[in-house]
Amino acid sequence: MGNMNPQEWTRQALLDCAETIWDCNTLEKASSLIHSRPTPILLPNYVAGELSLPSSTSTSFINSYEPKTGALLCRIPCAQPDDVEDAIRHARDAFPSWSKTTRAERSAHLRRVSELLQEHRELFAVWESIDQGKTLERARIEVDRAISNFSYFSTYILHEQTAARVIDGVALTYEHRSPAGVFALISPWNMPLYLLTWKIAPCLAFGCTAVAKPSEVTSMSAYLLGILFRKAGLPAGVINIVLGDGPTTGASLVASSAIDGVSFTGGTQTGIAIRRATAHQIRKHLSLELGGKNPNLVFADSMDPAVRDRTIRIAASAAFENQGEICLCGSRIYVERAAYPEFVRAFTEYVAKTYVLRTTVGAVASEQHYNKIRSYLELAVEEKATFHLGSVPPQLGVNGAQGYWIAPTILSDVAPDSRLQKDEIFGPVVTISPFDDEEEAVRLANESEYGLAAVLLTTDGARMRRVGEQIEAGLVWVNCWLVRELGTPFGGMKNSGTGREGGEYSRDVFTVVRTLHLPAY
Numbered sequence: 001m002g003n004m005n006p007q008e009w010t011r012q013a014l015l016d017c018a019e020t021i022w023d024c025n026t027l028e029k030a031s032s033l034i035h036s037r038p039t040p041i042l043l044p045n046y047v048a049g050e051l052s053l054p055s056s057t058s059t060s061f062i063n064s065y066e067p068k069t070g071a072l073l074c075r076i077p078c079a080q081p082d083d084v085e086d087a088i089r090h091a092r093d094a095f096p097s098w099s100k101t102t103r104a105e106r107s108a109h110l111r112r113v114s115e116l117l118q119e120h121r122e123l124f125a126v127w128e129s130i131d132q133g134k135t136l137e138r139a140r141i142e143v144d145r146a147i148s149n150f151s152y153f154s155t156y157i158l159h160e161q162t163a164a165r166v167i168d169g170v171a172l173t174y175e176h177r178s179p180a181g182v183f184a185l186i187s188p189w190n191m192p193l194y195l196l197t198w199k200i201a202p203c204l205a206f207g208c209t210a211v212a213k214p215s216e217v218t219s220m221s222a223y224l225l226g227i228l229f230r231k232a233g234l235p236a237g238v239i240n241i242v243l244g245d246g247p248t249t250g251a252s253l254v255a256s257s258a259i260d261g262v263s264f265t266g267g268t269q270t271g272i273a274i275r276r277a278t279a280h281q282i283r284k285h286l287s288l289e290l291g292g293k294n295p296n297l298v299f300a301d302s303m304d305p306a307v308r309d310r311t312i313r314i315a316a317s318a319a320f321e322n323q324g325e326i327c328l329c330g331s332r333i334y335v336e337r338a339a340y341p342e343f344v345r346a347f348t349e350y351v352a353k354t355y356v357l358r359t360t361v362g363a364v365a366s367e368q369h370y371n372k373i374r375s376y377l378e379l380a381v382e383e384k385a386t387f388h389l390g391s392v393p394p395q396l397g398v399n400g401a402q403g404y405w406i407a408p409t410i411l412s413d414v415a416p417d418s419r420l421q422k423d424e425i426f427g428p429v430v431t432i433s434p435f436d437d438e439e440e441a442v443r444l445a446n447e448s449e450y451g452l453a454a455v456l457l458t459t460d461g462a463r464m465r466r467v468g469e470q471i472e473a474g475l476v477w478v479n480c481w482l483v484r485e486l487g488t489p490f491g492g493m494k495n496s497g498t499g500r501e502g503g504e505y506s507r508d509v510f511t512v513v514r515t516l517h518l519p520a521y
């Protein structure tokens with residue numbers, strides 16, 4: 001962080017900068033802009049429908065780096081508590097009229113946002129790839145999902161129905177829902193646009209207003225989203241975006257007594273801090289989607305020649321998609337002993353061919369994260385694990401190491417109680433271990449503080465249900481991974497979180513319900 005006088009940036013300068021960036025919709029144009037500027041891009045907040053810098057004189061600025069090169073990409077203001085309160089005040093002021101709009105009106109606003117995102121798909125993909133380190137191809141997939149987040153909830157609210165019951169001629173009862181209020185929407189750095197819009201879209205659709213805060217590591221797509229909301233003509237104050245870190249900006253946002261609910265995705269320790277900070281505010285809705293250390297159970301029947309390629313492909317994408325930086329990644333692979341040697345061989349061969357660093361595998365998100373993953377790979381060496389693929393990457397700045405590049409790594413001979421099997425590494429690192437029977441497979445799968453997701457690879461229909469129903473995870477994928485229908489409940493068990501989002505489950509997060517009893521006279 002360094003100090004910079006916010007007054008140096010006029011409102012016009014912020015708008016001019018926004019227009020320049022808005023024109024950079026290819027990697028070439030964006031890179032040339034970043035590397036030709038005498039000073040790094042400065043990202044403002046989006047508050048009350050305008051791009052603005054925080055007014056607090058104590059505002060500091062955070063440097064954000066380009067993972068693929070390690071170069072300084074942009075600087076973001078770290079919003080202080082008084083600037084956060086100001087954004088919340090705008091969201092509160094906007095709430096009465098937004099919460100009274102008709103569903104058709106809100107639907108039209110969301111549809112407009114999704115259309116504009118579609119129109120500027122490549123722009124968002126390019127900057128997301130630059131800012132987060134992911135490949136451009138992966139970034140495009142995530143922009144498509146962001147588009148779906150808005151289009152799904154724009155139609156969901158048009159078709160939702162509430163239940164009414166007649167009680168034996170005594171009463172007619174029905175559920176009446178109203179928007180729960182003003183929300184804090186806090187997202188992580190692994191899928192910045194995808195996950196922030198997964199919160200913003202339902203929040204606005206159900207009539208709430210919000211202050212959103214992206215991760216300080218990847219704020220670029222949230223900034224672009226602010227520009228897009230401005231272009232879409234969303235009423236001022238309905239959605240505000242403040243930039244900043246967790247301890248200052250995030251913590252003051254969630255703790256504010258003017259916030260009615262928090263939807264958070266990120267690390268488990270942060271989820272615990274949020275729960276603690278809001279424990280005395282019983283009325284506050286909390287939806288916490290936290291970390292995972294997800295098992296992938298490979299049964300010998302899934303290595304039958306007829307389905308073997310599919311098994312390997314699913315296990316590999318569950319392990320290495322987005323450099324393993326998805327909380328749903330299957331990073332603990334357990335293989336039935338009869339198929340173990342064959343799986344390890346075929347899996348390693350497939351990953352080496354398909355997940356190629358700098359081509360189909362991007363850089364990890366930050367220097368801090370690089371060092372975290374690297375420390376786990378050093379631990380693997382200390383514990384004498386077998387490296388089938390990958391190695392300890394160089395220290396940054398040593399031997400020409402530039403950018404945060406970590407090759408896919410496959411480990412075996414790792415003890416069940418090793419931190420390599422217990423901790424969420426959140427990078428391109430998997431362990432493979434054998435199991436002898438179904439009972440052991442289930443025990444190993446459940447031997448974790450986390451319970452977010454699991455993959456089950458088998459051709460036995462009875463086993464799909466028998467094993468699937470015993471796995472302690474909010475999401476179990478059988479012979480597939482990351483298949484998503486946005487109406488299904490999404491969230492984790494155990495230390496992977498509390499609450500579910502998606503379709504009617506998002507409605508539970510963003511609305512309050514009262515049951516009306518009308519007498520039958």
Ligand SMILES: NC(=O)C1=CN([C@@H]2O[C@H](COP(=O)(O)OP(=O)(O)OC[C@H]3O[C@@H](n4cnc5c(N)ncnc54)[C@H](O)[C@@H]3O)[C@@H](O)[C@H]2O)C=CC1
Pocket residue numbers: 186187188189190213214215216244245246247249250251252254265266267268270271273274289290291292326327369372424425426
């Ligand atoms: N999607 C997931 O499941 C994610 C899991 N993680 C795990 O957590 C580890 C730590 O990563 P971090 O970057 O530290 O994640 P984090 O949980 O600190 O960051 C997520 C978001 O929470 C905000 N935040 C941090 N402290 C806060 C607080 N006290 N109150 C309110 N907001 C706060 C951050 O600014 C960011 O926007 C990762 O290595 C990974 O293992 C991290 C990010 C996403």
Ligand SMILES: O=C(O)/C=C/C=C(\O)C(=O)O
Pocket residue numbers: 188190191195198265266289325326327328484490
């Ligand atoms: O909603 C999805 O499809 C994926 C969500 C992924 C995360 O929440 C994550 O990686 O943190």
